[in-house]
Amino acid sequence: MKYLVEEKYVHEFLDLDETDYMVGHDDGSQIEFLSPFRYYVNKSYGYKREKKDLHYNNIPLPEFWGVYPDGFNGMVMDKYIRKANIYFKEPIIKRYVKSVEWLEEERVYRRDVYDCFGVKYYSEYLNKDGDLTDVIYYGKDGKEVVIYQPKNEVFFLLKNGMVNQVIYSYKDFFMSFLEDLNNDGI
Known part of the structure; x- marks a missing residue:
């Protein structure tokens, strides 16, 4: 299996053999490449899941809110107030x-x-200026498994809702993932 290295950090991995990895962004659609984020998410599920997409009518919403098509996309409405934009x-x-x-x-x-x-x-959580502050990855039952703070380049690995490990660079995060992968025998 090839590994997925986040594009903005590829300069830290010039020593890796290009046949072992692909450069890109893990948006959740890749299953043929394994990123550190996907590894920790999959681990929480026990690695076995069936591929199926979420239809926009099934987005979890508060009671009485609705979803509606909006041209090529969709929207979430509460009465006459737009609460969200949906992208397909x-x-x-x-x-x-x-x-x-x-x-x-x-x-x-x-x-x-x-x-x-x-x-x-x-x-992805954004501040009032639209800057990315936190990225939270979810595992089984919607539990947080990785929290990433891009501004500080800090990664928090969580186990049972508690911070288990703090890592201070993407390269260290990636190397920790490879170590965990080897320890799991995958």
Whole structure:
């Protein structure tokens, strides 16, 4: 299996054999490449899951909120107030959810990204200026498994809802993932 290295950190991995990895961003759609994020998410599920996408009618919502098509995308409404923008995966005609941007006073404060297994893979939290502050990856039952703070380049690995390990660079995070992978015998 090839490993997926986040594009903005590829300069830290010039010593890796290019046949062992692919450069890109883990948006939850890749199953043929393993990123550190996907590894920890999969581990929480026991590695076995069935591929299926989430239809936009099945997005978890508060009572009385609704989803509606909006051209090539969708939206979440509470009465006459737009609460979120829904973006679909290709082919958009199937209306499978790629991401949902949650709005507060017309400003995006959180972006939920759904994976190829039909569950929320991660959430990106944005400050009032639109800057990314935190990325939280979810495992089984929606439990947090990795919290990433891009500004500080800090990674928190969680186990049973508690911080188990703190890592201070992407390269160390990636190397820790490879070590855990070898210890698991995968």
